[in-house]
Amino acid sequence: MAAFEALFKDFSPRVRAYLLKLTRDGQAAEDLMQETMLAIWRKAGQFDPERGQASAWIFTIARNIWIDAWRKQKRPAFDPDDPALVPPPGPNAPDLLEQKQSGAALHEALKTLPQEQVELIRLSFFDEDSHSTIAARTGLPIGTVKSRIRLAFGRLRTALEEIK
Known part of the structure; x- marks a missing residue:
């Protein structure tokens, strides 16, 4: 000490x-x-x-x-009202209802497609595989994969219009 x-x-x-x-x-x-x-x-x-x-x-x-x-x-002072720190507002009830209805309509429309087209849509849009990856996985030519996905979209569009 x-x-x-x-x-x-x-x-x-x-x-x-x-x-x-x-x-x-x-x-x-x-x-x-x-x-x-x-x-x-x-x-x-x-x-x-x-x-x-x-x-x-x-x-x-x-x-x-x-x-x-x-x-x-x-260091800058912490500002709790800083827009970068405010979480985005959640969806409101009408938006949630519309999303749910759209999802249900899409599921119904997918039921009208042949299973092979549903699988191609799933691989392309839900699994986010490229067309070449889908072609390699399914053993189909890439042009066939593209045309079947385009055909599936046309059928989905028609089915969704009928549901609405």
Whole structure:
């Protein structure tokens, strides 16, 4: 305790002057000096005299504390009303009902297609496979895959118009 008191008396004015030069604010320099001296007290066991002088170690701690304080100061204040932080509004009841009805109509229309066309639609639009991948998977020529998907769309369009 006596050693820390001597260290404090010797280094606190010098650390405060150093921090005053960095901050140009007397109160901030005083606060950062207190924080530095407290950090020195906590980290005293980490000091290694073989790596350098105590003064270099102390002023490095002071500089790091000043950098941390400066970074905190430069961060923008949190604004809970920032549009980027506000989640998008959820769908309202009419939109949800329309989506549900559209989904049901699509399922009904898919029932009118041959199973092979339903499978091609599923691979292309639900699994998001490319036409060449579908052709390789099914063993069909790519032109056949494209024409069957186009035919399936035409039948789906007709079926959906009949349902509505």
